[in-house]
Amino acid sequence: MTKLPSIGKPVSRLEGRLKVTGSAKYAGEYEAADLLYGYVVNSTITKGKIAVIDTTDAKALEGVIEVFTHENRPSTAWFDFQYADMDAPPGTVFKPLKDNEIKYNGQPIALVVAETFEMARYAAIKIKVAYIEEEFETDLESNINQARDPKKGLASMLKPPPPKPKGNFEEAYQNSFVRSSGEFKHGTEHHNPMEMFATTVLYEGKNKLKIYDKTQGTINSQMYVANVFGLKMKNVQVIAPSVGGAFGSGLRPQYQLFMAVMASLHLKRNVRVTLDRAQMYTFGHRPPTLQSVKFGADENGKVNAIFHKAIGETSQFEDYVEVVVNWANMLYPAENTLLEHKLVPLDVYSPLDMRAPGGSTGMHAIEITMDDLAYRLNIDPVELRLINYSETDKSSDKKYSSKELKKCYLQAAEKFGWNKRNPEPGSMKRGNKLVGYGMATGIWDANRLLARAQAIMTSDGKVEIKSAVTDIGTGTLTIMTQIASDELGLPIDEITFSYADSAMPFAPIQGGSFTVATVGPAVKAACKALNKKLFKKAKNIQDSVLSAARFEDVIFNEGFIFLKNNPELKISVAEILEANDGKEIKTTNTSMPNPLVYGKKARAVHSAVFVEVEVDQELGIIEVKRAVTAVAAGKIINPKTAESQILGGMIWGISKTLHEERILDNRFGKYMNANLAEYHIPVHADIHELDVIFVEEEDYFVNDLGVKGIGEIGIVGMPPAIANAIFHATGKRIYDLPIHFDKLL
Template identity: 60%
Template sequence: MTKYVGKPISRVDGVAKVTGKAKYAAEFKSPDLLYGWVISSDIAKGAITHIHTADALQVPGVVQVFTHENRPGLAWFDLSYKDQDAPPGSPFRPLHDAEVKYSGQPIALVVAETFELARYAASLIRVEYKVEEHATDLHANLSKARDPKLGVASLLKPPPPKPRGDFEKAFSEAPVQVSAKYVHSAEHHNPMEMFATTVVYEKKGKLTIYDKTQGAPNSQLYVSQVFGLPFKDVRVISSYVGGGFGSGLRPQYQLFLAVLAARQLKRSVRVSLTRQQMFTFGHRPATVQHISLGALNDGTLTAIRHDAIAETSQFEDYTEIVVNWSGMLYPAPNTKLSYKLVPLDVYTPLDMRAPGGVTGVPALECAIDELAHQAGIDPVELRLKNYTDRDMNSDLPYSSKELRECFRQGAERFGWSNRNPTPRSTRRGHTLIGWGMATGIWDATQGPARAEAVLTVNGKLRVSSATADIGTGTYTIMTQIAADTLGMPIEDVLFKLGDSDMPLAPIQGGSWTAATVGSAVKVACEDLGKKLFKMAQKMKNSPFANAKPDDIFFADAHIRLKNDPAIAVSLREIVGQNGGRAVSETSTSTPDFLEQRKYARSVHSAAFVEVEVDEDFGTVRVTRAVTAVAGGRILNPKTARSQILGGMVWGISKALEEESVLDHQFGRFMNHSLAEYHVPVNADIQDLDVIFVDESDTIVNPLGVKGLGEIGIIAMPAAIANAVFLATGKRVRELPITLDKLL
């Protein structure tokens, strides 16, 4: 009974988005609204010795300048500052004291009657610092690498598994060996919407907060703990989020500053960051990786070593899963994986689309390609040779894994069988052509979540959960699930999200929302259905008086008898019996941990890419790419395809364009604008194709979905780098592959 699930339904929030009616955090107005402008530190390490605010305060219309010197007393303990995505350590506290921990740190907030006044007054503030020597260079500080501290977050991000077999011996005996170093710089999420918070100061000091976040309840928790406010006085709303990619997984400092100012001034306050300030909080950490692979002459892998060293801040140990994938993808009997951190004077890194996955897997998949080339084996064949249906890290079978089918269908669509395996031997005018491929893998996880389903007196279905839609299509797929579960026409179903008043859902990230919230929506609708059925049975002359729950089904906004669908009662009629009140049910869905723990659960992909490289200039263009995904059940092929397309664009970006460059003289990211931090523009993107292979999975969650937010990006960078190798004969192991690396 899936009239909608599995169908390419257009987004239910589409009209709002194309007409400009969808409102984002900085777009809510209040008559008493004040504007805040953040001042950022110029230095990377040291202390503020003086902030001259007098000139700014003299400007008519400037209300206050908040600094560490005049901020109110706040929560004392680190624990209060920990949000749902906080890594082990002491969270950064804005305006806490005079100490400067990183360049770009917020050190003051100017609040004025208009945006322009705040911006102007900020230019009148002078800051004196005592400067200390900073360390921001990962490569110069590799000797300081140490094991990450463990904490609650380690549950979701387990450290590398213990070694298997004897890597050193197996590697030294391997007839085919590959050993290489892979490097990439920091990256910033740069969603199109800049971070902003509008705090509406309500009667009795209650706060309604419009925040850019990937989890309204997470922001609510943070504000409530830090400012010592009861939950009921803090409502956080984020109905529309202009892109997240992980940047909204933690409350960012504009939330803190806006709330602080609103509470102190007892007025509504908006704080929006500038694009430059979008480079002053979490980023994908720069990482250095070493990979060594040993194989037999026929390509059978015997030894894998994968070591990664990543940066973190001096105050928190941000970790990601970088090396574990090597043990999950390939069943080498001798495997040794390690992951270490170097604390630097930078802000704590932050999950960024496919965190760790798109760091580790591309390095591994480039190394595998190097091995295939060295062994003279087709890269797809080599991967098939080393295919596994078990995750060797946990020694558990995959709940489902149609990666083989991704290879087959992807290769066929791409025309892989016509590949010329000789590097630098295919030309088109001035350009060299190369084909490359790679594998992608990401976790298929599910968390607990709650949802409420309400049948209104008008017979409409209203479903809600405090999740987010950062562009992923949550609004749409939840509406589809709800409509199908209760057999409602989709236009009579409204799904709402992004409000801390709604039933609790976890932060939206890691590709788990479809599974997590989708399961909750399904359960809530089923529970509502049961309730409605009971009510229907109690109606006068109910045709269901003797029916069992298994005897009926929901369709066309009616409950119908399975063996005689003509016998039916409309849902509207049922709710009509409820004394003018709606019927509602709030339910919790919890993963079936007992069953799930018996399996490894992952989503897989294979990407095939053609690049064109100008032989003189080294400019690379991805002329076409195919990604085949084994992602379980596809709830909506239209929005699902968009998720993968977007991931592929991110893959192109990571491979060829994107990097945040630190100048270690100043310990500062220098290309802090969208003119100099390059992400793809329309002209960079040519022919992209997406395939979803059939994959049935009854373990991952009741819906059988695996999540698609990350998997689209993961295989692309290596596929591109491998294609560049075939085109040019040059291995570039440092991303992004900018033209200078190919000259």
């Protein structure tokens, strides 16, 4: 008797029909009786104080219920501790409406609450504000002399600081056979998920709230609200079954959640606050970063010296950090390294994790430098990486739990046709277009945290799995159902995965590519525990054919428990439930890595990216014509949703490299293109042939499912591969992102 597995099958997303038909409900779409609408008013200066805020005209409008400012903010809306949420960096969390001080441009300074959204928005323009302006600094490049070491905090567990220096970098670099160096600049990027941030708060009496929030962590938002407003955790329920994209922007509670809860508690009414597209640019962003890189190698191509320094932006009130400079020595085993990461506090809002935070920044500089070394050495870029291949993370001197990166290089190169490349820059043409081939390596951490899950078998023999985890569009619902199906031996349509509710068993925020590796084992553990309960009850049935069997001797399949070596001997789940008087059977279980063992090996997911570009010889217009990404990420639970994740990352890599650019006017400390007309992202015509390969990789050290995360790995190698392809096409090495045609003219 063998079970038909669900894991490994390309199952279509179970909630897909709801989303494409518009039936799925998002945070701003839940209806409630007597619902009030809030509209946020934002500061128009960058730094200073509010001298006068006159709300008289706004309050006089029919349908306006209240206008909240720092002058009448309810006293309950207060918090006085460092960490207000799971993803908070070291420092003091931003407090909306705390006082009259303006810390950054676009800071929320008032909330209008009215009977309709339109009236709230109209009343907002009637508020008169007089400011006392102060001098400010928003330019990273002109303030690098203010760079300092970041403060350490809880975030350093998942965002470790750079390793200590090894060997003697300066001596090794100066004595290297070839040297390569570069100064890299990355501009600000902003999250632009399709669904804008909204919170609907239902007031259920006695300070009890049901909250529909756009978030990547229901329990994180619950914890924030309870701590900030002094409420009992059990009286705050946060629900987020549908999230229209987030990419990191929903890891921390955003200010519309604070505003909606504040208004609801004070007015004892149901309140919804929705941000518009321009307001989506007033919190969080991928920080602008300056990087200096120097690599040295011997005559055989062996990298012997690595220097990587990054200077990133942070706010004046929090120290947001990313892992930017740690990656090179994780890939390339140089004996002499010097790695530094500094921060410059500026008058901006705290940056926020954005897909592959730090990784897509750092790997861009690292892989362009490796490409430059390859040209200087006259060694094929793939061959150079194979020369420097290591099964050990040299930065920690730990062996990788698994690493099939070599297969990634070889399989992707073959699929791409890398052997057809003429290595001479500018030598390949197609009509009036220069053709360039480029490649790069990708790496991302394979982490796992603690999570809980509940499995409930109902009286009809079907199973419900519960977890507070969200699904931000990655296919979490589908994958968790597949994991449960595999463990229980039940068809997918007999399993319901209930999720994204803070009242359910604990799950951390969904980010960092650790969701499946974290929640998946908890689901597996709960299902296994449920099977054990069923088996125990089966053994206790009178004259049971399994009375002498052990749990290891049986298999669960299609609603039966079979004896492995004699499938004729079986007991149906229906019989077990009948013997249990039709009562449901449930279990709740915790899964977490063993802290005594987990740190003994390095854990990572790897990729190899190959790209072809065309560059118009006269206009400098760049097109990515095709790309191949090969990924080694352990067991792939669902090849269909996994491929979609990698393709999404590849497209964002194209966007990051060639399109996305936030324009900051430092005279005003203001971003000037807070819209999707002027903040450019790719359209269908920009995306051509993209292929994904999943390389076979076995790794049961990371978890008992053998899975690694894939959310980030799709983007990290794309920007350098594109930049390297542009060099091959044009002979011009571009170090800054984004790369626009003017840099090639």
